[in-house]
Amino acid sequence: MSPDISEIGRLVMTLTTPDRSDGEESVPWTEQLVVLEGLRPNWHYEIRLCWPATMPTAFDLRVLDDLGVHHHLNTKPTLLHANMTKATTHRYLLIKARPDFVTPQKLSSAPAVTFELILDPLAFGVLPKSLLPVLGWLALAILVGLNLVLPLIHALLDEIVHGQRQKMVRIKSQ
Known part of the structure; x- marks a missing residue:
């Protein structure tokens, strides 16, 4: 072999x-x-x-x-x-x-x-050579997933922060 x-x-x-x-x-x-x-x-x-x-x-x-x-x-x-x-x-x-x-x-x-x-x-x-393509595709999927999910998480956090700021402004104005 x-x-x-x-x-x-x-x-x-x-x-x-x-x-x-x-x-x-x-x-x-x-x-x-x-x-x-x-x-x-x-x-x-x-x-x-x-x-x-x-x-x-x-x-x-x-x-x-x-x-x-x-x-x-x-x-x-x-x-x-x-x-x-x-x-x-x-x-x-x-x-x-x-x-x-x-x-x-x-x-x-x-x-x-x-x-x-x-x-x-x-x-x-350490890694079997046959595993390298799988790891490459996994890394690509993680990168694509992060590019899709991170903007959504950022928008959600911005919305939460904006809501908290509005509450703080209302509390200060009272």
């Missing part, structure tokens, strides 16, 4: 659990190794997973470096390339999943779960 600086990295994947024929009660974890390429050094990223609520699934995500990945080489890695000219690096993301629901019958395997993996660079190390 490669985050281009102008767009967010997205990957739709499906994990299937292997058949369970050894008599164990629980369905085993399914693993998928994803290579995160094109990461800029010293940048921070957010990884999000989205999956249907109708498929309750427990996920375990682990970011691995080159040394930690050799234990998981039995899984076929998913690889996406970035076309970036600046210095980049890569990491490995190990995604483990298993069903997270109770069923009256013993499952030998669970239905496949399709999920979307989103890799979003953090602007200023």
